[in-house]
Amino acid sequence: MACNPRNMFPGTVYSNSDRKLDLYGDGIEVDYRGEEVSVENFIRLLTGRVVEGTPRSKRLMTDERSNILVYMTGHGGDEFLKFQDSEEISAFDLADAFQTMWAKKRYNELLFMIDTCQANTMTTKLYSPNIIATGSSAKGENSYSHHADSDIGVAVVDRFSHFVLSHLEGLNKTSKSTFQDFVKxxxxxxxxxxxxxxTDLSNRTINEVLMTDFFGGVSSVELDPIPITTTTTIQDEKTRLNDLKPEAIWKLSTSKWKIISSVNHDDSFTTSQSWIHLYWPQISSTFLLSFTLLAHFWAAHST
Structure with missing residues (x-):
């Protein structure tokens, strides 16, 4: 739409005739455009079955903790929605895609919203857990546009989407407004x-589901504890050292002092005390043996 030759305001998209808010302005990133917007690519995106080499920006990097919003709008009918006026996605296709997502742990909760003629028929085949769905019209009904821009000569927003946008503009990130408030x-x-x-597939009642659960951006960061690099315990070393000869213990103890000197300074004193307590019996016996040999050597050369 932004680059359509009939657009009198190239590179812009507005949802209101006053053109106060450019929906295609700075900070808006379009991941799929033109011929890339196909039923196959849409299902691949949802299910994670993208072709090898697909960049992260074109992947849905979600897991079992993610809340996902799927909002679809366009021309449709009884249990189908058109893509590019050349192909259709059916209610069965969508239901199976959501089930694959659930089986692969790609979402925690999913909100599906659709604005098209006979929109509610697209929700009838859903069967996966933790899904809330809403549509703009019943079977046999049309969904209507809200108003047109006289300069462009076409409608700029549909009634349902205009209602959703107006409702959300009254909220903020700390809002406690629920999905029930929205439906009312x-x-x-x-x-x-x-x-x-x-709402029958949801694990929560709609008065418990906040609108910000799906329309509020939240990033969570998990910090894993730093693992201890020393894999052997003091007791393990003590058991092993009991089987070593004094000269072997002396060489081993020398290497252990190097390890102690490289640990965190806050813990080095406590750690050193533990190692001294462990090695002192063997080290003292080594010193005693060395002094005894030295005394015999001195006595032999002095006579």
Whole structure:
């Protein structure tokens, strides 16, 4: 849309005729565009079955702790949504893709929203756990646009999407507004259709689900404890040293003092005390043996 030759404002996309907010402005990154927007690529993205060499920006890097929002809009009908006016994704395709995601632990909870004619029919085949779904119109109903931009000559937003945007603009990142609050505002005179929500697959009631669970960006960081590099314990070393000769113990103890000198200074004194306590009997016996041999050597040469 931004680069369509009929767009009088090239490189921009607006959802309102006053053109106050450019949806295609700075900071917006489009990962899939043009012919890349296909049913195959969409399903590959969801299920993680992307081709080898696909960059991270075109992968869905999620796991069993991730809450995922899937928002679809466009032309559709009874249990299908059109892609590029040339192919369709069916309600069965979407349901199986979500099930694959669940089996591969690619989400914790998933919110599916769709704005198209007969939108609610796209939610009827879903069967995977922890999914909440909502659509803009019932079977046999159309979904309508909200208003048009006279300069461009086309509608810039649909009624359901305009309602969603207006609702979210009244929230902030600390908002306690729930999905139930969102559904309560559904009214046929606003949409000229019958939007509905499906919640039977969710593990929570909709009054427990915050809108910010899906529309608020949160990054979590986990810090793993630093593993101890010394794999042998004092007791293990003591058992092993009992079987060594004094001269072997002396060589071993020399290497251990080097290890002690390289540990964290805050723990070096305590660690050194432990090693001294361990090695002192063997070291003292080595010193005694050395002094005895030296005394015999001195006596032999002095006579």
């Amino acid at each position: 505002e559904f009214a046929s005179d606003i949409f000229h259709s019958t939007p509905a929500a499906r």
